[in-house]
Amino acid sequence: MSSSLLIKGAHVWQGNGFSPPTDLLIEGGRIVRMGPGLADAKARLIAAQGWLVLPGLVDLHAHLGEPGHEERESIASGLVAAAAGGFTHVLVMPDTEPPIDDEAALEFLRQRGSMVQGAALHVCAALTKGRMGEELAELAHLAAAGAKALGDARSIRDPAVMRRALLYATMLDVPIFSQTGDEALAGDGVVHEGPVGHRLGLAGIPPSAEWTSLARDLFLAEEVGARLHVQGVSTARSVEIVAAAKERGVRVSAAVNLYNLLLDDTSLADYDTAKKVMPPLRPAGDVEALVRALTDGVVDCIVTDHTPCTAEEKDVEFDLAPFGAAGFEVALSALYTRLVVPEKLSWRTLIEALSVRPRAIIGLPQAELREGAVCDMTLFAPDETYRVEPGAWCSRSRNTPLAGETLRGRVQGTVIGDRALGPCFEGDAGERRRLP
Amino acid sequence: MSLRHKDLLGLEPLSSEEIALVLDTAEPCKQIFDRQVKKFPTLRGKVIVNLFYEASTRTRTSFEVAGKWMSADVVNISASASSVTKGESLTDTAKTLEALGADVVVIRHRHAGAAHLIARAVRARVINAGDGWHEHPTQGLLDLFTIREKKGRIQGLTVVIVGDILHSRVARSNIIGLTKLGARVRVAGPPTLMPLGLRELGVEVYHDLDAALEGADVINVLRIQRERQKKGLFPSLREYVRLYGVTKERLRRAKEDVMIMHPGPANLGVEIAQDVVEDERSVVREQVKNGVAVRMALLYLMSGGEPRELQPAD
Numbered sequence: 001m002s003s004s005l006l007i008k009g010a011h012v013w014q015g016n017g018f019s020p021p022t023d024l025l026i027e028g029g030r031i032v033r034m035g036p037g038l039a040d041a042k043a044r045l046i047a048a049q050g051w052l053v054l055p056g057l058v059d060l061h062a063h064l065g066e067p068g069h070e071e072r073e074s075i076a077s078g079l080v081a082a083a084a085g086g087f088t089h090v091l092v093m094p095d096t097e098p099p100i101d102d103e104a105a106l107e108f109l110r111q112r113g114s115m116v117q118g119a120a121l122h123v124c125a126a127l128t129k130g131r132m133g134e135e136l137a138e139l140a141h142l143a144a145a146g147a148k149a150l151g152d153a154r155s156i157r158d159p160a161v162m163r164r165a166l167l168y169a170t171m172l173d174v175p176i177f178s179q180t181g182d183e184a185l186a187g188d189g190v191v192h193e194g195p196v197g198h199r200l201g202l203a204g205i206p207p208s209a210e211w212t213s214l215a216r217d218l219f220l221a222e223e224v225g226a227r228l229h230v231q232g233v234s235t236a237r238s239v240e241i242v243a244a245a246k247e248r249g250v251r252v253s254a255a256v257n258l259y260n261l262l263l264d265d266t267s268l269a270d271y272d273t274a275k276k277v278m279p280p281l282r283p284a285g286d287v288e289a290l291v292r293a294l295t296d297g298v299v300d301c302i303v304t305d306h307t308p309c310t311a312e313e314k315d316v317e318f319d320l321a322p323f324g325a326a327g328f329e330v331a332l333s334a335l336y337t338r339l340v341v342p343e344k345l346s347w348r349t350l351i352e353a354l355s356v357r358p359r360a361i362i363g364l365p366q367a368e369l370r371e372g373a374v375c376d377m378t379l380f381a382p383d384e385t386y387r388v389e390p391g392a393w394c395s396r397s398r399n400t401p402l403a404g405e406t407l408r409g410r411v412q413g414t415v416i417g418d419r420a421l422g423p424c425f426e427g428d429a430g431e432r433r434r435l436p
Numbered sequence: 437m438s439l440r441h442k443d444l445l446g447l448e449p450l451s452s453e454e455i456a457l458v459l460d461t462a463e464p465c466k467q468i469f470d471r472q473v474k475k476f477p478t479l480r481g482k483v484i485v486n487l488f489y490e491a492s493t494r495t496r497t498s499f500e501v502a503g504k505w506m507s508a509d510v511v512n513i514s515a516s517a518s519s520v521t522k523g524e525s526l527t528d529t530a531k532t533l534e535a536l537g538a539d540v541v542v543i544r545h546r547h548a549g550a551a552h553l554i555a556r557a558v559r560a561r562v563i564n565a566g567d568g569w570h571e572h573p574t575q576g577l578l579d580l581f582t583i584r585e586k587k588g589r590i591q592g593l594t595v596v597i598v599g600d601i602l603h604s605r606v607a608r609s610n611i612i613g614l615t616k617l618g619a620r621v622r623v624a625g626p627p628t629l630m631p632l633g634l635r636e637l638g639v640e641v642y643h644d645l646d647a648a649l650e651g652a653d654v655i656n657v658l659r660i661q662r663e664r665q666k667k668g669l670f671p672s673l674r675e676y677v678r679l680y681g682v683t684k685e686r687l688r689r690a691k692e693d694v695m696i697m698h699p700g701p702a703n704l705g706v707e708i709a710q711d712v713v714e715d716e717r718s719v720v721r722e723q724v725k726n727g728v729a730v731r732m733a734l735l736y737l738m739s740g741g742e743p744r745e746l747q748p749a750d
Contacts, residue, residue: 195633198631198633198634198637199448201548201549201567201568204631204632270552271549271552271553312525315525317545317548317550317553318549318553319568
C-alpha cells in the first residue's frame with residue numbers, strides 16, 4: 001500500500017459484540033493503532049461512521065470456471081468478485097477442465113491467484129484422479145504443494161474408494177471434503193422430490209440421496225478416524241445425522257449453501273433456472289432447521305457454492321440448465337437482510353459461520369481486529385439499501401435468484417494484508433481494483 | 437367475463453369460474469360438427485403456430501382443425517428434439533416465430549416449464565399443449581367437458597385415474613381440474629409410478645384398482661409407456677396388465693353406467709382391453725371431437741372474444 005489508511009468512526013467486531021465508534025490506523029498491511037480520536041495527517045481518511053468492521057470473510061466452496069470455462073468466470077474475475085462481496089479468502093473446487101488433481105494443475109491455480117488484486121485463493125484438490133472416483137490422486141503430493149482440502153466436489157460412488165481415501169488421508173493434516181448427494185439416487189432429478197416439484201412436473205431428487213451419502217461418509221470417517229468436512233447439508237434430517245455424529249465424537253464439520261438458507265422450494269413456481277441449485281431448494285421446514293443448526297453449532301459454516309453460469313447456459317428449459325447460482329457479491333447483504341435483521345441469526349453466529357469456523361477447518365490463521373494484527377477485514381455499511389443488479393457485478397456471471405431484490409447492508413471494501421480493495425478505497429491512494 | 441391470462445400454461449392458475457367459461461363456450465363450438473360449412477370467421481387474419489417438439493398426431497391435428505375452423509392461418513412446425521444440440525435455443529425460436537407474425541404459439545415439449553419459458557420471452561399468447569410431466573391443460577379441459585356433457589355435472593362425481601400418475605401431464609391437469617370443480621378423485625397405480633405426497637393435492641391413492649373402482653362414475657385410463665418398464669419402475673408388462681389392465685370384468689365393480697375415458701393413443705390389450713374401448717360406455721371417440729370444440733373455445737376466448745357473440749359464418 002502506497003500510503004496509510006485511517007478508518008474513522010467504525011464499529012469493530014470484538015468477538016462477542018461491536019465496539020463503540022473507533023478509528024483504525026493501518027500501515028504496511030497491519031493495524032498499527034486502534035482507538036477513538038486518532039489523527040494522522042499522512043493517512044488517507046475513510047469516513048466509516050456507522051459501518052461495521054468484520055473479520056475477513058472466508059468462503060469454503062466456490063467454483064471459478066478456470067481452467068476450462070473462462071466464459072463463466074476466470075480466476076481473476078472470481079477473486080475480484082469475492083473481494084467485492086467481502087470475502088478475503090476463497091477455497092476453490094477442483095471440478096475444472098482439466099480437474100485439479102495433480103501438483104502442476106494446483107500450481108497453475110496458485111500462480112494465477114497470486115497475480116490477482118482480490119481475495120486470496122486456496123485450493124481444494126481432487127481426491128481421486130480425474131475426479132472419477134476410482135484411483136486416489138497423489139494426496140500427499142497435493143497436500144505438500146499446498147492443497148488446503150481434498151475432495152472431488154461430488155459424492156464418490158464407491159464406498160470402498162471413499163473409505164480408502166479417508167484412511168490414507170489420516171496421515172495428512174488436510175481435511176477431506178465430502179459432497180452430499182448420491183448420484184444414483186438423484187438420477188435425472190432436478191428439484192427436491194415433494195409436492196412442489198410434483199406440481200411443476202419436474203423430476204424429483206429424493207432427500208434420501210443426501211441422507212444416505214452423508215451417513216455413509218460419516219460412518220466411514222468414524223471408523224478410520226479421519227477428519228471430514230461435509231458440503232451441502234440442506235435438510236432437517238441431515239442436521240440430525242451430523243449432530244448425532246458430532247455427539248459420538250466424529251471429527252466432522254459441516255457447511256450449508258447460501259441459497260439453501262435463503263429460499264425454499266415454493267419459489268420454483270416460475271421455473272426460474274437461476275433457482276436450479278444442488279442441493280436443491282428444500283421445503284420451508286428444512287430451511288428453518290438449517291438456520292437453527294447454525295446457531296446450535298451443528299452446521300459450522302455458510303458457503304456461497306458460487307457457481308457462475310452464462311446467460312446462454314441458463315436461458316433454457318429447466319431440465320437442461322446447469323445446476324448452480326453465483327453468490328459472492330450478494331451473500332453478505334442477503335444473509336444480513338433475510339436472517340440477521342429479522343433476528344433469526346445473530347451477528348455472532350454469522351461471523352462464526354463466515355469467518356471463524358471456516359478458518360479453523362482449513363487451518364487459516366484467525367483474522368484479528370487488534371493493534372499489531374495483520375489486516376484481514378471486511379467493511380460493511382449496514383444501513384445502505386440497494387437493488388441487486390448483477391449486470392454491475394465484478395463476476396462474469398449474473399445467475400442469482402436475487403436479481404432485482406432490494407437488500408439492506410452493503411460491503412464497502414476489504415483489506416487483506418497490504419491490499420485495500422473496494423469502492424471505499426477507490427479514486428485515491430488506496431489501490432484501485434484492477435479489473436481482469 | 438373473459439380469460440384474464442395472457443397464456444394458458446396449465447389449469448392450476450385458472451379459477452373454477454374460468455374453467456367453466458371455457459366449457460360453456462365449447463358447447464356452441466361443438467355444434468359446428470353438424471354444419472355443412474365448418475367455419476367461424478372469428479380469427480380471420482390471426483396466425484397460430486403449432487410448435488411441436490414431440491411427435492403428436494391427435495393434439496396437433498386437433499389444434500390445427502380448431503384454428504382452421506375459426507378461420508385463422510395455422511402453421512405447423514415439427515421441431516426435432518435435437519434442435520437444442522444444434523445450438524438453437526427455445527426462446528430464440530419463439531422470438532423468431534413472433535417476428536414472423538405469430539399471434540398464438542401452441543407448444544408441445546418434452547421438458548416441464550418449456551411453455552413458461554417462451555411465454556416470458558414473447559408477447560404472443562402461448563398455449564401449453566403438453567410440457568414434460570407438468571400439465572396438458574387442453575386435454576384436461578376436454579376431459580372435463582366430456583364428463584360434464586355426458587353426466588350433466590362434475591361436482592360430486594367419483595373419478596378414477598389409473599396408470600402412470602408420476603410421469604403423466606394428463607393426470608396432473610385432470611387432477612387439478614377435477615378437484616377445482618368438486619369431483620372426488622381417486623388415483624390407482626403401483627407406488628413406483630406415483631409421486632410421494634400425492635394426497636396433499638387432495639386425491640385418494642389406491643394401489644388396488646378393484647378397490648378404487650368401487651362405485652366409480654368415471655374411469656380415465658392413462659397410457660403406459662413401455663420405457664418405464666425398461667427403466668425398472670415395474671417388473672414386467674405381464675404383471676402390470678394383471679394388476680392395472682382395465683377389462684370388462686373389472687369394470688363390474690364400478691357403477692353400471694361408468695364412463696370410460698382414454699386420452700389416446702391406447703395400447704390395446706395392455707392398459708385397456710379392446711372391447712372396453714369399443715364398449716358403449718366408452719367416450720374415447722367423443723373425447724377427440726370435444727378436443728376440437730374446447731380448443732376452438734380457448735382460441736376464441738384468448739383472442740378476447742365474448743361467448744355470446746360467437747356466430748358461425750354463412
